[in-house]
């Protein structure tokens with residue numbers, strides 16, 4: 001059986017599920033819809049849909065969950081263009097560097113919106129990260145649980161009828177649904193895609209020293225209560241011709257700061273994280289057999305900015321790039337011997353990808369893509385637990 005899409009090189013091991021038929025994958029097939037859909041009509045249907053949620057006298061029409069990413073700038077600019085009054089909600093993942101905090105605060109001040117940041121109990125959070133690492137080779141699950149449930153709690157508790165997300169990853173990456181299906185956020189969708197089937201119960205199981213009382217916001221709110229209030233979650237990528245690198249490049253004019261990293265040519269996605277292109281990327285490689293750059297290459301081949309050949313070169317180059325993972329273990333209060341144990345037993349065979357000091361080696365990405373990739377900044381300080389962004 002074919003293991004990779006001959007066009008975009010995506011592997012069938014993708015956790016969302018990828019099918020390859022007649023020389024292309026489900027992601028490539030769904031991508032082609034972007035050129036046949038009448039996007040102006042899609043937007044008309046969105047405007048009509050939104051009328052149901054705009055009510056006189058209500059302070060906020062929607063919750064917009066953010067991390068301070070470039071995509072959040074784009075999403076928020078569209079939400080405001082649509083005439084909505086948003087409440088911006090951020091969950092602190094405790095992994096931001098100085099660039100991440102600056103980007104979050106610039107987002108809020110540039111668009112002049114009401115917002116708040118939820119800082120989960122850090123002892124509970126660290127215990128969950130530790131458990132998630134031990135059981136699932138994943139350090140982002142506790143954050144993903146919060147990021148995909150806390151804003152829904154906020155909407156429910158404050159009687160805000162709508163949650164607006166940016167891209168629907170399962171459509172954009174593997175083409176699991178057609179754009180025309182207009183898939184919405186749901187408890188099932190969250191567990192299946194955002195959490196890779198690991199919800200809070202499974203994460204804790206036995207072993208984590210955490211009291212269930214502390215985990216309310218990690219769990220999706222009660223479905224029937226949500227239904228009674230009529231809370232809905234929409235993805236903007238079902239209504240706009242989604243093109244992350246072009247969109248992300250455009251928001252630099254709003255003050256977003258890109259960050260260069262060692263593991264990909266993409267300087268926008270998750271800029272401002274101390275772990276995303278470091279340990280998180282290495283663990284992704286261990287779990288699914290490919291690194292983040294493979295996602296970026298597939299996307300750019302489909303958008304016509306990379307050839308399959310250059311894409312291969314980029315994957316080969318960045319899949320071998322070394323990352324510094326020690327700062328994460330320091331953040332988690334793991335001793336030096338614990339760190340060495342982890343490398344020896346849990347990252348066996350990956351030690352050639354671990355270094356103590358990263359060197360950012362770029363290779364040629366070709367002209368069409370170069371236009372969208374400027375210079376990324378370097379972080380000055382990692383793991384800034386609370387940031388003022390000034």
Ligand SMILES: [Zn+2]
Nearest residue numbers: 005008025028
């Ligand atoms: Zn493909």
